[in-house]
Amino acid sequence: MSADGTWSIGELAEQAGTTVKTVRYYSELGLLPEAARSAGGHRRYGAGALDRLRLIRSLRGLDLPVAEVGRLLDREDALGEALEAAVAGRLRELGSAMARLRWREASLRLLRDCPAEERADRLRLIGALDSPPSTAPVARFLRRVLPPRLPARLVASIMDAAVPAPPDDPAPAQVLAFARLHALATDAAGAVSVCRPVANTPEGTCRPAVLYDGLAEAFALAAPDVRADRAPTGGEALDCFVAAHAAMRSTRDTPEFRRRLSRYLDEVAHPRIDRFWQLTAEAAATAEPTFGALDDWLRAALARDVAEAAR
Template identity: 30%
Template sequence: MNGDALLSIGELSDRTGLPVRTIRFYSDAGVVPPADRSRAGYRRYDAGAVARLDLVRTLRELGLDLATVRKVVEREVPLAEVAAAHAEALDVQIRVLRLRRAVLTAAAGRGCTPEELGLLHRLTRLSGRERQRLVDDFLDAVFGGLRAHPAFTAVTRSLTPELPDHPDPEQVAAWAELAELFQDADFRSSMNRMAGELAADRARDDTTGLPVVLAEAVRARVEPALAAGVDPASASAATVMAPVVAHYGRVLGHTEDRGAAADATLRHRLADRLEDMQDPRRDQYLRLLALVNGWPVPESLAPVLDWSVRALRTTPQD
């Protein structure tokens, strides 16, 4: 080989911009071996070492370990294969980092104590299967004994939170609050009682869903009255609630004309059902569910339910 074409380690450093000690390290590791040595024993490199070092630097900056870099440089493994595997590994790291950032941001926003931060971290580290088990346990407690109901599958699906792979801080915080609600025995009991009563009411009408259907039917009728400032104790309120009461009666299998006493009983029974829905934790659950799943956050049902119950209890009848 022509000695004039060889570069000293200092010259190679000037060409590549890498420190001499770094080139010496790569040389000792066998990644960029010298092409020859001078009579005095100094390393000499050919022009190809410049391109080789550029590749090594690029691969190292992309996070590849030295052993893998050596295999790529020596063409023991294809660069494309290594790049694909490394990209996949980076995807995992990115997901982890995003989740950590979301947890820390959520913790800062909530003003978490060290204990709460630890819980938040543990909850978000659950695997998809572990999260699903937590959700299933809650829904089984709420809808216990109702699996045979025709609306069971659709309703449980509509109430199932699914934390995405890349949650934002708001979704992380919402998931943590949901997990706390899952463990609230009183809330479970309240939801189970409400689901059971409403499912029994709908036993005669298989096309009618579980609680959400009634709640939304009431919302559709009452929100305009609320916006218009209708007094729930007025005769106008009776007109607003009449179609809801009539529908509820049909669900129960009642005839259209049962008399004033029967109508009063029906109104009070419906009022009882709506009062069961007034647990503020129900609104909280639906709000958190929407945040986790990326759905539009529903308006609180509390004002609608309160107005409806007052109207059903106090509206004068003709």
């Protein structure tokens, strides 16, 4: 430092442990203002330049963009608050980048470890998938399946429970399940609505909101049995399930209705819907039963109840 309390560019670089080129770069970007120029036109820096340069290098060491560093330096009066926000933002960006890398790693492992004859098909499936995958196609598929004009609260609760969230660190099997789920959801083939009148009931009596409110209660009652892998059987969950279907059609739960309902549910079973629930379970990789598994259990309980009543 000279007698006037300023640094030359070389002195400043040496004190900061960096290069003259780096100091010049930050100066030209306006991050490191000059205090003056020498008689020969060389840059001179004030006493505070060393601390400012060290701060710039620390911020860049966190991989913060130059523009973000400039915004932080402009807020020296509230640097702590601004730095906290910048670090939080950078952590979110890194989290997203790491999730993308983990999905790519799992995809590569899936391709590496699969049988050679399946590799081309799996590559096609994975190639159509974002990393991590968007859940929008799955949500659109469900909206096509659900009856129209369901209350928004019901649609939202069904979406929250039924659409699996992509994990940050997927297993290769989950990547495959999400890829197959995406392929099913984006297939041009249509899906059926579950809201149809049971045979011999008047048209126009289908009230899907009543059905789905009742099914939510029935599924909650059946969930402990499904988790415990108990055999389908009658009880409160089945009674609630049948009552929901009866209320939807403005009729009563009777032995005859149960017979017709069981037959109807067998007739309208849809392979694409069954496949959808199977894939959502594989994608979520959780012990929690899907709506599809709960519905299957209750249908089987109904069929058993009807068969026992016929004896």
